[in-house]
Amino acid sequence: MAEFRTIVKHGYEEVALWCDQDVGIEAICAIHSTALGPAIGGTRWQPYADRDAAFADVLRLSEAMTLKSSAARLPFGGGKAVVIGDPAHKTEAQLRSYAEFVNEFEGRYLTTTDVGTTTEEIDQLSQWTPHIVGTSPTLGGSGDTSALTAVTVLNGIYATLDALDGDPDPAGKTIVVVGVGKVGSRVARSLAEDGARVLVADIRAIAAAALAVEIGANTISVDEAFVVPCDVLSPNALGGVFGEETTPALQCRAICGGANNQLVRDPDDAASIAERGILYAPDYVVNSGGVISVAQDVAGWSYARAVEHAEGVFETTRQIFELADRREITTAEAAREFALSQIPTPAS
Incomplete structure (x- = not known):
């Protein structure tokens, strides 16, 4: 059974932990700001040394996405998600579970590719969550950023x-x-x-x-x-x-x-x-x-x-x-x- 737990972090709108022991997935999502619009940020899937390293990375990356979107004059906020695991061994069950995690934010967080995730996997996720950007052009997305x-x-x-x-x-x-x-x-x-x-x-x-x-x-x-x-x-x-x-x-x-x-x-x-x-x-x-690219979506x-914007x-x-x-x-x-x-x- 999956567990969703919100963790209070000063300066962030929401930081949440997702653990689904049934499929072997642990993920963290940090929403830094939605002041300009929904928080956009990719999903990074990699074998962090421990949960503390994953937290440090997701906090740093989500704030950077706020600054990136703002500096690019885009109507988006900043967020990021990380999954602790080997990207070469992810399963469909894990992707389905992760999509449930994304759905918990009800559109406040939109995700796309990052280190350890591919456009093909984002296409898969779009079957189970609408809160996806950067899908392949065949699915109406902007594709490779x-x-x-x-x-x-x-x-x-x-x-x-x-x-x-x-x-x-x-x-x-x-x-x-x-x-x-x-x-x-x-x-x-x-x-x-x-x-x-x-x-x-x-x-x-x-x-x-x-x-x-x-x-x-x-x-x-x-x-x-x-x-x-x-x-x-x-x-x-x-x-x-x-x-x-x-x-x-x-x-x-x-x-x-x-x-x-x-x-x-x-x-x-x-x-x-x-x-x-x-x-x-x-x-x-x-x-x-990359974030300008998904603005197309x-x-x-x-x-x-x-x-022209780029x-x-x-x-x-x-x-x-x-x-x-x-x-x-x-x-x-x-x-x-x-x-x-x-x-x-x-x-x-």
Whole structure:
């Protein structure tokens, strides 16, 4: 029998735990804010070390979704769900049970893909819950969100180059792309077409080598990627890559990529990066293409309108850089201030 239990967490609208021992599933959902609209956030399915690690992740990710939606000027709030388990061994019974969990929120939380979940599984979930976005186009959804995420990352890179040199053109610039999955490969391919000198790195060395051959790039190891001199370092895999151990060795002029939660300790690591004279484009601003993509499902946008909205990340990133300069604060602090300014405060 499944158990739904709400856990009070200061600063969050609701945090709930779902345990269904009959099918062997344990999940946590955090709704950070619905001030702008229903909370949107993917379902992350991975083998966390313990429940505390899962809680820490879901709280951090759900707040980031609030900021991401707000910074992208979308009518959504922020939420996230995590399932503790091996994504390679999930069962239909577990998916059905998880759909029951999503239904408990009665539309206040809408979910889609994330690490460890696929569009095919989201399609399955849509059989048992209507609170799903990002289903495949055959079911009327927006499908794979990587295309628009690449658009927002690229526009973040263009704005970053403009801030560095007064020119958004990547031609002749050295750009290191770490992670050559669906987003990173699109980013690397586009930059190479625009004349940038692209270096690619991935723990899957064969995938990196294949992409490098295709686009005329060079490969380096993941460790090298964080110490090689370059104009822009673009992390597009998992987050938590900039901290006390890595930041002192950085040789890049700027950081701009699609990975979530790139800073180990925000705001401390943002300050350390700034002290090194490195320009940091906040991740949730430049990787907002995924949530913009699902706006097609919820708001009924056309793909063309979604692309136009995604390209607006250039101007948003530029404004955040200017705010940081004007206020003499880090770009991470400026991004948070910018995002929070878009959220209405409750009436007293």
